[in-house]
Amino acid sequence: MTAASAASAAAQPAREPVGPVDSSRIPRYAGPATFARLPRLDEVGTADVAVVGVPFDTGVSYRPGARFGGNAIREASRLLRPYNPAQDASPFALAQVADAGDIAANPFNINEAVETIEAGADALLDTGARLMTLGGDHTIALPLLRSLAKKHGPVALLHFDAHLDTWDTYFGAEYTHGTPFRRAVEEGILDTSALSHVGTRGPLYGKKDLDDDAKMGFGIVTSADVMRRGVDEVADQLRQRIGDRPLYISIDIDVLDPAHAPGTGTPEAGGLTSRELLEIVRGLSSCNLVSADLVEVAPAYDHAEITSVAASHTAYELTTIMARQIAAGRGEG
Numbered sequence: 001m002t003a004a005s006a007a008s009a010a011a012q013p014a015r016e017p018v019g020p021v022d023s024s025r026i027p028r029y030a031g032p033a034t035f036a037r038l039p040r041l042d043e044v045g046t047a048d049v050a051v052v053g054v055p056f057d058t059g060v061s062y063r064p065g066a067r068f069g070g071n072a073i074r075e076a077s078r079l080l081r082p083y084n085p086a087q088d089a090s091p092f093a094l095a096q097v098a099d100a101g102d103i104a105a106n107p108f109n110i111n112e113a114v115e116t117i118e119a120g121a122d123a124l125l126d127t128g129a130r131l132m133t134l135g136g137d138h139t140i141a142l143p144l145l146r147s148l149a150k151k152h153g154p155v156a157l158l159h160f161d162a163h164l165d166t167w168d169t170y171f172g173a174e175y176t177h178g179t180p181f182r183r184a185v186e187e188g189i190l191d192t193s194a195l196s197h198v199g200t201r202g203p204l205y206g207k208k209d210l211d212d213d214a215k216m217g218f219g220i221v222t223s224a225d226v227m228r229r230g231v232d233e234v235a236d237q238l239r240q241r242i243g244d245r246p247l248y249i250s251i252d253i254d255v256l257d258p259a260h261a262p263g264t265g266t267p268e269a270g271g272l273t274s275r276e277l278l279e280i281v282r283g284l285s286s287c288n289l290v291s292a293d294l295v296e297v298a299p300a301y302d303h304a305e306i307t308s309v310a311a312s313h314t315a316y317e318l319t320t321i322m323a324r325q326i327a328a329g330r331g332e333g
Contacts, residue, residue: 097323239284
């Protein structure tokens with residue numbers, strides 16, 4: 001199943017959400033590994049939140065393997081349960097969440113792949129769904145943001161990452177996992193009054209990297225800031241910066257310390273703990289989250305599914321926020 005074919009089936013009447021497979025009746029390790037054991041999009045016809053994979057990593061600059069990240073996250077998500085006590089919500093009962101399969105992109109042509117990903121995201125967004133995208137490398141954020149901007153106009157961005165990803169080119173290539181947010185600013189698809197990196201750290205090519213980043217409008221909350229100030233203060237600062245603007249959250253799993261996420265392509269020491277990341281994300285539940293991505297899980301470098309488990313729980317929190325807001329918009333939550 002492709003995301004495009006699944007989206008074309010989205011035309012059935014509204015009904016009560018179809019939730020995950022009942023793990024008290026069918027063991028968690030049995031059956032297909034959809035996200036959180038949820039139904040496929042073609043099984044329910046339409047979804048409020050579509051979980052979609054983009055198995056693409058041609059834009060990486062160091063270790064490859066993120067093309068396998070989406071399915072690794074799906075496998076790790078088998079252990080997720082339908083009630084989220086941290087947010088006091090049952091997300092899969094509040095809104096229809098479904099697994100939309102993958103957007104398959106050309107691994108040998110980055111420019112074509114970017115166009116294909118944008119078209120696949122367009123098809124899903126046109127059904128009225130919000131997207132929870134599982135990468136793939138961070139190159140995919142650019143076409144996803146292009147698609148979101150068609151619907152919402154320039155969006156606010158919270159970018160969780162060890163790195164800035166606002167560099168210009170690598171080897172003359174404009175589209176890589178280190179350049180998506182510079183391109184997005186240049187294309188006018190981001191609200192430059194509400195941009196922030198979270199969790200950045202490590203060496204840079206030079207101080208100009210920070211100067212250029214600031215000129216684009218980004219604020220920075222480093223991993224050391226999170227450690228010193230705490231998650232509640234950081235979340236409050238981010239909420240104030242975003243306000244009520246349409247918000248896109250993009251999470252590179254390397255925002256976590258390698259102790260918490262060894263399975264990634266460009267690890268940096270001194271990162272967030274998985275607990276810190278989850279708590280900051282939960283602290284953003286009042287923001288107008290229109291879609292999100294989680295990228296750069298490279299399972300070949302993982303140990304005991306540490307990275308995939310952290311990624312699946314992070315995607316679960318993001319999905320819960322969207323489901324709660326959808327239900328509230330209907331007067332149900």
